Amino acid sequence: MSGDYFMNTNINITNSEYDDLISSKATKSSLLKNIIIAFIVGGLICCLGQFITDRALDFGIDKEVANTISCITLIFIGALLTALKLYSRIGKVAGAGSTIPITGFSNSVVSPAIEFKSEGFIFGIGANMFKVAGPVLVYGITSSVILGFVYYLIHYVF
Amino acid sequence: MTYLFVFITGGIICAIGQVLIDKTKITPARILSLFVTLGVILTFLGIYEPIVNFGKSGATVPISGFGYSLFKGTVKAIEEKGFIGIFTGGITATSGGIAAAIVFGFLASLFAKPSLK
Amino acid sequence: MKVGKQTIKFETLPCIFSTSSMVGPKEMQGPLASYFEQSSNDIYFGEKTFEKAESKMLNTCINHLISKNGLANNDIDLIFSGDLLNQCISSSFAIRDLEIPFLGLYGACSTFCEGLLLSSICIEANVAQQIIASASSHFCSAERQYRMPLEHGNQKSTTSQATVTGCGAALVTNSKKLDNGIHITYATPGKIVDLGVKDMSNMGAAMAPAVYSTIANHLNDTDRTLDYYDLVITGDLGVHGSDMLVELFKRENIDISSKHKDCGALIYDTTVQDVICGGSGCGCVASVFSSYIFNELKNKNLNKILLIATGALMSPLSSYQGETIPSIAHAISIENEVK
Numbered sequence: 001m002s003g004d005y006f007m008n009t010n011i012n013i014t015n016s017e018y019d020d021l022i023s024s025k026a027t028k029s030s031l032l033k034n035i036i037i038a039f040i041v042g043g044l045i046c047c048l049g050q051f052i053t054d055r056a057l058d059f060g061i062d063k064e065v066a067n068t069i070s071c072i073t074l075i076f077i078g079a080l081l082t083a084l085k086l087y088s089r090i091g092k093v094a095g096a097g098s099t100i101p102i103t104g105f106s107n108s109v110v111s112p113a114i115e116f117k118s119e120g121f122i123f124g125i126g127a128n129m130f131k132v133a134g135p136v137l138v139y140g141i142t143s144s145v146i147l148g149f150v151y152y153l154i155h156y157v158f
Numbered sequence: 159m160t161y162l163f164v165f166i167t168g169g170i171i172c173a174i175g176q177v178l179i180d181k182t183k184i185t186p187a188r189i190l191s192l193f194v195t196l197g198v199i200l201t202f203l204g205i206y207e208p209i210v211n212f213g214k215s216g217a218t219v220p221i222s223g224f225g226y227s228l229f230k231g232t233v234k235a236i237e238e239k240g241f242i243g244i245f246t247g248g249i250t251a252t253s254g255g256i257a258a259a260i261v262f263g264f265l266a267s268l269f270a271k272p273s274l275k
Numbered sequence: 276m277k278v279g280k281q282t283i284k285f286e287t288l289p290c291i292f293s294t295s296s297m298v299g300p301k302e303m304q305g306p307l308a309s310y311f312e313q314s315s316n317d318i319y320f321g322e323k324t325f326e327k328a329e330s331k332m333l334n335t336c337i338n339h340l341i342s343k344n345g346l347a348n349n350d351i352d353l354i355f356s357g358d359l360l361n362q363c364i365s366s367s368f369a370i371r372d373l374e375i376p377f378l379g380l381y382g383a384c385s386t387f388c389e390g391l392l393l394s395s396i397c398i399e400a401n402v403a404q405q406i407i408a409s410a411s412s413h414f415c416s417a418e419r420q421y422r423m424p425l426e427h428g429n430q431k432s433t434t435s436q437a438t439v440t441g442c443g444a445a446l447v448t449n450s451k452k453l454d455n456g457i458h459i460t461y462a463t464p465g466k467i468v469d470l471g472v473k474d475m476s477n478m479g480a481a482m483a484p485a486v487y488s489t490i491a492n493h494l495n496d497t498d499r500t501l502d503y504y505d506l507v508i509t510g511d512l513g514v515h516g517s518d519m520l521v522e523l524f525k526r527e528n529i530d531i532s533s534k535h536k537d538c539g540a541l542i543y544d545t546t547v548q549d550v551i552c553g554g555s556g557c558g559c560v561a562s563v564f565s566s567y568i569f570n571e572l573k574n575k576n577l578n579k580i581l582l583i584a585t586g587a588l589m590s591p592l593s594s595y596q597g598e599t600i601p602s603i604a605h606a607i608s609i610e611n612e613v614k
Binding site for chain 1: 169171176178179213216219220224228240245255256259
Binding site: 013 | 323325326419424425426427428429430431432434468470472477480484487488490491492494495515518519522523526529
């Protein structure tokens with residue numbers, strides 16, 4: 001123990017030094033393992049989507065409709081797994097592998113809906129359903145309209 | 159063979175997302191917005207279409223594929239309806255997914271109760 | 276009486292007469308399970324929402340503290356209580372029907388020590404004789420206010436901590452009731468320290484400098500060294516934050532690691548309980564002190580401790596606005612034998 005009677009009360013470290021110290025002490029998440037799991041889970045979800053599309057095509061359904069059927073089915077599966085409290089468990093392990101596929105979008109719509117039920121139908125479920133996934137629609141739609149406008153200018157005006 | 163391409167394409171897109179989450183402190187919610195916007199931009203630039211032709215569902219199931227559908231729908235509507243298509247095309251093409259998410263979310267909230275695992 | 280720069284010396288020796296604790300199911304799977312007085316297997320505590328559950332838990336805990344000491348509600352002069360939720364609702368609703376004067380506190384996870392400190396001041400000033408200091412937190416109510424929905428599938432950062440579902444209440448009295456003689460001798464309210472940490476999932480590291488500042492000031496003001504204390508107990512730095520605290524002391528050539536324990540690391544078994552770096556939340560230090568530590572003091576296994584509760588004073592709003600995390604730590608010197 002110190003013989004230091006009067007301690008230095010000023011913290012002798014700059015913000016950036018402290019930041020470096022934090023980085024050096026924090027446990028690193030094992031990037032390689034995370035990437036491999038994300039790759040496998042993400043790949044498998046996409047294969048499931050392909051499988052559903054192919055079965056729909058087998059029935060002679062039009063390609064675009066088949067894609068939509070696949071999309072809706074995956075969203076249903078994501079919603080079901082969320083309601084059964086399984087999706088959060090998958091997400092804990094798979095990370096981006098289960099966040100980025102459309103099932104993850106479904107999870108981000110369904111999970112706040114369940115969570116905010118306690119505040120009622122309007123201000124709870126209704127107002128909070130897109131609390132997490134709302135930005136996806138905002139930026140997806142906004143960027144598609146802006147670039148659609150640019151596309152229109154290029155192809156029809158000039 | 160198709161499934162291998164699907165698996166690899168979908169896997170790579172998700173792996174890129176994982177690297178961003180682990181390396182840059184971008185939260186998963188931001189990753190989703192980033193990927194959907196990138197999907198729109200890459201489709202506009204004509205880069206995403208070849209990826210979809212190669213990876214099929216591997217490129218359409220990830221959220222960037224949502225951006226792909228949005229922009230592809232916009233282009234289709236512009237070609238069919240002209241200027242108004244800029245506004246109607248994107249959501250028309252993705253309406254199935256959006257409606258499904260809303261309805262399933264609502265139904266799930268009726269039956270499920272949040273709790274600890 | 277003020278001593279030194281920022282420390283209060285209590286000459287009337289306010290006494291922590293009794294404590295009571297209540298926790299949820301996950302805490303009962305942890306290493307301190309046998310010390311908690313009350314618990315619930317139901318994360319809802321029989322209520323309909325998590326917020327009501329937290330209030331119910333705190334209400335049960337306070338009622339138990341009053342009744343087990345043979346007191347009635349009107350024997351209590353004042354309650355200091357706080358929690359993590361907006362507008363302090365857990366405390367307000369827990370205390371709504373008790374008909375005891377109530378002063379609500381917010382100090383994030385430092386609330387419990389803030390309450391003990393204010394209680395001691397009131398005892399010292401002889402404006403009240405029997406005061407309850409309490410604090411609570413609930414994993415699910417905190418999660419939905421601060422983070423993502425429970426069912427959202429995401430990975431937690433390797434530095435994150437899990438909010439404890441638990442609460443603790445302490446009955447602070449004047450020293451005329453000298454049954455066990457556990458006294459609050461000094462208190463050092465902390466200054467806000469902010470070393471620019473922005474990461475809301477690394478609150479332990481954000482708070483460690485505040486702990487350093489408070490300990491250093493406390494020791495200077497009281498002319499003590501770390502040797503004086505049997506144990507320095509921090510509230511909720513977690514495993515990673517504790518490492519950071521050790522590092523900060525190392526830079527001053529002081530080894531605190533042998534004297535230091537952290538409530539966030541004590542309450543869970545971090546190797547198996549899926550809590551990453553341990554517990555956090557107002558209820559963490561409140562429940563651990565009110566059970567395990569008070570027990571150790573009573574049994575004289577510990578005689579002189581410095582209890583430091585730490586608070587990360589940000590909100591989700593301030594974080595989204597790009598603000599850093601202002602942190603605070605309040606220290607209370609609790610001693611068995613007083614010369």
